[in-house]
Amino acid sequence: MKSRPVLALAGGVGGAKLALGLSRILSPQQLTIVVNTGDDETFHGLHVSPDLDTVMYTLSGLANPETGWGLAGDAFAANSMLKRYGVPAWFNLGDKDIGTHLRRTELLNAGWTLSQVTAELCFRLGVRHPVVPMSDGRVATMVNTDQGSLPFQDYFVRLRCEPVAHDIEFRGTPPPSPAFVEALEGAGAIIYCPSNPFLSIAPILSLPGVRERIASFRGPRIAVSPIVGGQALRGPAAKLMGELGFDVSCAGVASWYRGICDTLVMDRADEGKKDAVAAFGLRPEVAGTVMVTDDDKTALARCVLELADEGAGT
Numbered sequence: 001m002k003s004r005p006v007l008a009l010a011g012g013v014g015g016a017k018l019a020l021g022l023s024r025i026l027s028p029q030q031l032t033i034v035v036n037t038g039d040d041e042t043f044h045g046l047h048v049s050p051d052l053d054t055v056m057y058t059l060s061g062l063a064n065p066e067t068g069w070g071l072a073g074d075a076f077a078a079n080s081m082l083k084r085y086g087v088p089a090w091f092n093l094g095d096k097d098i099g100t101h102l103r104r105t106e107l108l109n110a111g112w113t114l115s116q117v118t119a120e121l122c123f124r125l126g127v128r129h130p131v132v133p134m135s136d137g138r139v140a141t142m143v144n145t146d147q148g149s150l151p152f153q154d155y156f157v158r159l160r161c162e163p164v165a166h167d168i169e170f171r172g173t174p175p176p177s178p179a180f181v182e183a184l185e186g187a188g189a190i191i192y193c194p195s196n197p198f199l200s201i202a203p204i205l206s207l208p209g210v211r212e213r214i215a216s217f218r219g220p221r222i223a224v225s226p227i228v229g230g231q232a233l234r235g236p237a238a239k240l241m242g243e244l245g246f247d248v249s250c251a252g253v254a255s256w257y258r259g260i261c262d263t264l265v266m267d268r269a270d271e272g273k274k275d276a277v278a279a280f281g282l283r284p285e286v287a288g289t290v291m292v293t294d295d296d297k298t299a300l301a302r303c304v305l306e307l308a309d310e311g312a313g314t
Contacts, residue, residue, distance in 0.1 A: 004219070005029065005030050005183070006026060006031050006187065006190075006305070006308065007032050007183045008031065008032070008190075008192075008193055009036075009195070010033055010193040011203075012036075012195050012235060013054060013235075014233060015035075015195035015200060016054045016057075016059075017058065017193075017194075017291040017297050018193040018194060019059065020059055020297050021300055021301030022191070022305070023059055023128075023129045026305070032130045032183035033055060033129060033131050034177075034179075034183065035133060036051045036201070037049055037135060037139065038134075038139045038140065038152065038206075039152050039153065040052075040138065043093065044093075045105070046102060046104075047104050049114070049118075049133070050153075052131065056131055057069075057071060057125075059122075059131065060126055071096045074094030075094065076092055076095065077095055090157060100121065104117050114136045115132060115177045115178065118131055119131075132180055134204045135175065136174065137174020139172040140172055141169075142171055143163070144165065146163055149169075152199065168199070175208055176207045180207075187217075189221070190220070190221045191308070192222070192223035192257070193224060194224040194225060194226040195226060197226070199240070211260065215259055220308045220310075221260065221262045222261070222308055222311070223257050223261045224304065225250040225253045225264055227248065227249060227250050228290060250267075250277060251276035254276070254277040254282045257280075259281075263283040263284075264282045264283070265286075267287070267288065267290060268288060287300060287303045288300065
C-alpha cells in the first residue's frame, strides 16, 4: 500500500502466514494485524490466546514449521506430568509455550490489559509490527452442535471437530481494543487473511460497531479465500461451511463476505469459479494462495497489496 496503512484481520495458521508476508513488505507504521481472541481459554489457571500466539510466534520466527502453531523444538513434559496426576490435559501446552502463558497470566493479574500484555510479549520476541487483540474483553466462541453448545476448544481440540455444527455464537460484547479502533479509523485498506471466516473473522466482526464500520469503509477491502479446490487447507472451515448451509468453495466464501468485502483472491485451481464469485458482488482475482515457503507468503502479500493499490486508485 503506497499511502495509508493496512489493517489485516487474522486468526489461525493461514492468517499468520499472510501476516508474515505482509510484514516483509510493509513497515511497522504501515501495518496493523488485528487478531481473533474468541478462541482464548483458561487452562490450568493460565490465560491461553492461541491465535495471538500463532501470529506472534510466526512473526518472530519461532513457530513450529511442521504444524504452523506452537514453538519449534518444544517438548511436552509438563503436559505429560499433568496427565499422570489425572488432570484432563487434552489441550497440549508445550513446555516453552507455557512460559508465554505464565507471563501473560501474571501481567493480566497485575492489571495489564491484553493489548498491553501482547505488546510486551511481542517486544520481548523482537516482533516489530503491531499485533493487536481484537478486544481487551472476553468473547467466547461457542459452537452449537448435535452434542450441545460447546466452547470452541472443546469442539476443535477435544472432540476434533466431529460434532455436527448447527450455528456459531459469540458470548460477550466488549468494545474493540483501542489499537483496533485506531487502525480502523486510519486504514487505507482492509485485508482479510485466509483465516476461517466462521471461527476467526466472525468473532472480530461481532464486536460492537465493527461490522458496520467495515461495511461503510470507503477503501479497498480484500479477502483471501481459505478454501482451495473445495477443501480447507487447514482446520474445519470446509466442514463448517457445508454444515451451516454454504457452498463449500471460494464462491461460498464470497457469499459470506458479501457486503463487507470488494475483492476475493482465489487460488488458480478455482479459476473456473470466477463468475460464481462475481455473482455475489465481489471482484474475483486469481493468484497462488497456497503458502508453503516464505517466498509464497511474500508473493501472495505483494499480490494483495497491488490489488489494494489498484482499489485505492494509487
